[in-house]
Amino acid sequence: MPADIILEMKEIEIQFPGVKALDKVNFTLRKGEVHSLLGENGAGKSTLIKCLTGVNHKDAGQIILDGKEINPTSPQQAMELGISTVFQEINLCPNLTVAENIFIGRQPMKRGAIDWKTINRRADELMERFHLDIDVTRPLSFYSTAIQQMVSIARAVDVKAKILILDEPTSSLDDHEVQLLFEVMRDLRAEGMGIIFITHFLDQVYEISDRMTILRNGHLIGSYGIGDLNKVQLVTEMIGKDIDVIFNLKRADVKPDAPYMLEAEHIGVPGKVKDISVNLKEGELLGFAGLLGSGRTETAEMLFGAEKVSQGTIKKKGTKINLSNPHAAIMEKIAFCPEDRKVDGIIGDLSIRENIMLAVQARRGFLHPMSRSEQDKLAEKYIAALGIATPDAEKKISELSGGNQQKVILARWMATEPDVLILDEPTRGIDVGAKAEIQRLMLEMCKDGVSVVFISSELDEIIRCSNRIVIMRDRQKVAEVDGATCTQQDILNIIAEGAAAQKTEEAGV
């Protein structure tokens, strides 16, 4: 084995009840490289990582770390062997300080007591290395998600790791923060650490990695140098289909004389968003573009009654409606897929069936229960229609992949047969294939006369699908452009203009 190979996984096989999760997968990691692990949800990326970190046990194959065969049986053991993992969800304690979080479980002691001075000093040094200028004695929850993410990486790295696994570390970071993370990754790479990087952002793969390994349905497709495949080839390998077939989406046809489905006039909530007027025609897809915090989500919440409108009026099909809570909106056949799937979407311990029937049942009230056979039929219908990958409807939703969870939430709302469907970042954190499917579903619903509001941070998908695009900035609507004719640059310019204007304003003061 060449000297610079730090980890070798050979012919790994893992059998789950009913499926072969990994089938003879090989994977090698060199010292001082960033190696991207790619594949759709359910391809086996997480399973491979869990096998390496001792969460799942392999049925066959070998793991060789630094020339020695290892069989980690728990994440702790893997960590002692030098394999550190940072998961997508932050596994830290928000109520403890940054320093405490870094040293929890391995606090330096002095005369039988915890040595706070050393903890804080070393935490400070560590943060400096990460180019973060923060107060380590503040509680973790004081800082943004990005910084929390950095802290969890700092913690992982400080445990003298040989291998660092980053599972979707960038999904909640903005561009600047991503760059900060990449700098740290480059430093670590220069120090000789092997980094396994899992992400759905293909641009980032090309920006930071040296090599990549592609999995599909538990099989190894291949390992490539970063220059060997271009993006289109990469996606084709990942999903096993030609990308054009998937992305051949047609914008919804809106008849010029189509009636208005929803009209919001000067709606706002003091301190949150002000004076927003939007309208939505039958069968139209209205995109919302804007940065995080621009007021997109608040506007969506107002249209759904999750945020009570205190100014302005909302009309549906010409009649004024009063949306005092989500239940009222559901009675008006308005549906809403919230931004944070984990916190506001899925009911983790309940089955797929129960998650799908929930909104329909809520509309009927608990005194008019759906029979079990009705529920089964509903669940089966949408599992088939949306291609939810599951052995049966009784599986807990928390056991599904992100893309499939999102489809279940979508099914929950499609089952209510809404007139208006509001989707807040429905494609975040899910893979290319599932993204395209969700876009296709949205457009199909438009064809059936449903009006869709689509919020996304990814401009290309907004432009690809929307009839009109509302651009938000600083909690206000600043422009509305035509989806068929505008370009990404147009939208970016409109968003940037405001930022520039604001800067000069600040400079003036």
Add this chain to the structure above:
Amino acid sequence: MKKKGFDLSALTRSKITWAVVAEVLILLVCFIIRPDFFSISIQPTTGVLYGSLIDIVSRSAEITIIAMGMTLAIALGGTDLSVGALVAVSGAMSLKLMRWDVLEYVTPGDYSVKPFWMAILFPLITCTLMGLFNGFLISKGGMQPFIATLILMVSGRGIAQILTDGKQFTTMYSPFRVIGQGNLGPIPMPIVIMAVVCIGMGLFVRKTAFGTFVESVGVNRSASRLSGISADAVIMIVYSLTGFLSGIAGLIYSSRIMSNDSNNAGINYEMDAILAVVIGGTAMTGGKFSLVGTLIGSLIIRTIVTFVYYFGIVAEATMAFKALIIAVVIILQSEPVREYFARRSERRASLKKS
């Protein structure tokens, strides 16, 4: 892909299975020591069923009834500590209404000063309202259920004392005696009431969508609200129900002793009820719940107590003995043990196949 036939590993993974196993084991030990433990006979004078098993079920009525409500509170991710105090309030209020004349120091007799329906209905309404107060603090006030219900746990007994001027009343009123000591045909009345409550609750949570809503809110309140469920209403209904059921238990308790006893009525009931729920397989973190499991849990607790009395274990050791058996039951139900047996039966099944 639904598995057909008998699935032993699924059975061994279920907490309820282990609760049943524990109950059977305890009963078996009773049987070995005293073979007549299982004998059930009819008392010739009253025509009522009589025997240790009947006694266990009958005496478990109060905890079982309360635990039915507690199951829902725990499924919501909360708990209700005030149930024991509400038992005292219910009894105090009922006795107060029946013995409105107590200041005249009339000796207790077979009468009720206020109409009997008042002595039954008012305590139940009061307890329901006190439960609603708990639910209001939790849902609208955003308080932790532990803290919110602690308020009435502490003050409830005080309220009971105020209601009765700190006195203990007794009554001889025979319709009241029926609740805790009477019978319907051969069946003791507490068992009848308990059966009605259990069946009623079962129908309420499973034949309507209420059970699903409770589980949904218990797992993720925010997502439930955004799915159109009025989470606040669900919480208030559940705590009102718990209050109402505590009221019923309070009537049974005070009918058994034909008196109110604000200091001792319902003492530690909250703990026994929580224990029954937990032994029954409902997790303290909320979510999926099982009323059948709770029923078994409550029976286990009562069986242990009867066991202790029955075999003349010294009074001082009673609590320790109870704790010991409960610890064994909980360990039997713990994740590693269940997983161990589940794997064993899986292995056996696969051996059989090959």
